[in-house]
Amino acid sequence: MFCLRPPCDPSKFVADAVKNIPPSGIRRFFDLVSGLEDIISLGVGEPDFITPWHIREMCIHSLEKGQTSYTSNYGLPELRDELTKTYYRRYGLNYDPSSEVLITTGVSEALDIAVRTVVNPGDEVIIVQPSYVAYVPSVVLAGGKPVIVSTHRDDEFSLTAEALKPAITNKTKAIILNFPNNPTGAIMTQEELEDIADLIVENDLFVISDEVYECLTYGSKHVPFSSLDGMKERTIMLNGFSKAYAMTGLRLGFAMGSPEIIHSMMMIHQYSMLCAPITAQIGAIEALRNGKDEMERMVREYDRRRHFIVNGFNKIGLECCNPKGAFYAFPYIGNTGLSSSEFAERLLDEKKVVTIPGDVFGEAGEGFLRCAYAASIDDIRKALDRMGDFMDGLKQ
C-alpha cells in the first residue's frame, strides 16, 4: 500500500526521566533463565509458600458474593483498623486508622508515591546499598538525585552513622531505609537505629522506611523506625502482605505516617490507582485476624532453612555471615577471582543454579551473591551440592 505519511521512531517520545532509569540487572537474568530446564532457583524475591488457604478461601468467597467494587481511596476501614490494632499489639505504636494509614497496590506502589510525595526535582535522597532495585529508579523518576551510602560485610551490612554523615548535604531531603534488608538480610538493632535517628534530627531529614520483611526476623524482634523517639512524624513506614503471608501476586501493601503525609500520598494514589484491589484487601483482613499461627510456622521454617544454607555456604568455601532477617543469604564470592556477574552467569550456565549477582543491588554488592532460601530444603541441598561442584571446578 502506498504510504503518504513518513514512519517515525517512537523512542524519541520517551521522557528523559524514563530514559535515565538504569537497566535492571535482574531482568537480564530472567531472560537468561527462561527456556532452561532442570534449573534450581535461589533467585526469587518471593516466598515459595502458597498463600494460606484460609486467606484464599476468604478471597474466593468475597468474589462469589460479588464484592468487586471500588473501596475508599485510603482502603477498607476494617483493614486499616486491623492494621493499626496489630501495630499497637506488636510494637505499642499508635496510628490513627482513619488518617494515618493508606492501603496501596503492593509496597511497590507505596514506595513510588512515598518518593513522589516527598521529593522535589533536585532533592538528594540517600539510598543505602546494597539495596532493593526500585529505590534508585523511583528517585530518578521523581526528578531527585540518588546519593549512595554503602554498608559493609564487617558491620554485617548495617548502616553506621560514620558512613551516613559524610553523605548528607544541604540538598539532602530524605533517606530510604530497608531493614530487614533485601538483598543482605541485615537487620538493625535499637541502638544502631538510635544513632541514625540522631543524625536524622540533626539534619532535619525525612525517612522512608521499607519494612516489608518486618515479620521475618530470627532471634530478635524487629524495631520499626517510627517507634524511635521523635521519628514518627518524620517517617513513612512501608509494609505489605507479600512476604509474611505469601500474597505477592495479590498486590497489597500499606503506608503509615502522619496525617499530612498520608493525605498527600493519597492525593497521588486517588488518581493513579484509585484504590488497592478489594479482593486482596479482604484477604489481608483475614490474614491479620487469623493468620498469625501460620505465619509464625512459616518463619520457623525459614529459620531452619537459613541455618542450613549458611552452614552449607561456609562448608563449600563461600564465606557467609548469618543474616538475621528476610530470606536472603549474601555469601562472599570475591575470593574466587570472578566478579559477581561472572560467577552467577557461569554457575547458571554450568550447573543450572540461579542466583542473583550482588552488583545488581549497587556497587557495594559487587563480590557477593544474593541467594534466596525461599525454596524447599531439598532444592537448597541440591543447589549447595551443585555449587560445591562448581567451587571444586574453579579450584582446578
Next chain:
Amino acid sequence: MDEKVRHILEILENDARATPEEIASLIDMSAQEVSQEITKLEETGIIRHYKTIVDWDLVGENYVYAVIELKVTLERNQGYQAIAERIYKFPEVRSVRLLSGNYDISLTVRGKSMKDVAFFVAEKIATLDQVQSTSTHFVLKTYKEDGVILHEPETIKKLPVSF
C-alpha cells in the same frame, strides 16, 4: 517450650525419618545433642510414636474402613475408660474417641471386606454389655489422613527470578 525443641518436633512430625544429622543441619544444635533431646522426648511420651501413612489402595490391598458411632451405658463407678479399653484392644479398631453430641464413642475399624467389618461390629462390638446402639458408616474414599493429602496436588509454577 524451648524453640529448638519446637523445631525438632515440627521436623519429625513432618518427616519421621529425619535423622539427627539432618535435623542438626537445620537448627543450632549438634547431631549428638539432637539425639539426646529426641531420646528425652520419646521417654517422656511427648513423641508417642513414629508412623508411616500408606495408601493401601495403590498396592491392591483394598482394605475397607468404617466409622462406627456407639451409644454406651456406663456401669456404676466406671467412666468411659473401661469400655474404651475393651474396644481398643481389638487390632481391627484403628482409633477410639469420646465425642460430644448425639453419640458417645466413635471408632474407626479396618477390615478386609465390608462383610468382615460388618461381622466384627455385630459380633464383637454390638455384643458388649455397655453398648446400647451402633451406627456404622463405611468409608468410601479418604482424601486426607492425619494431615497428609493422599492424592498428588497440582504444583503451582512460580517465576524462577524475581526482585
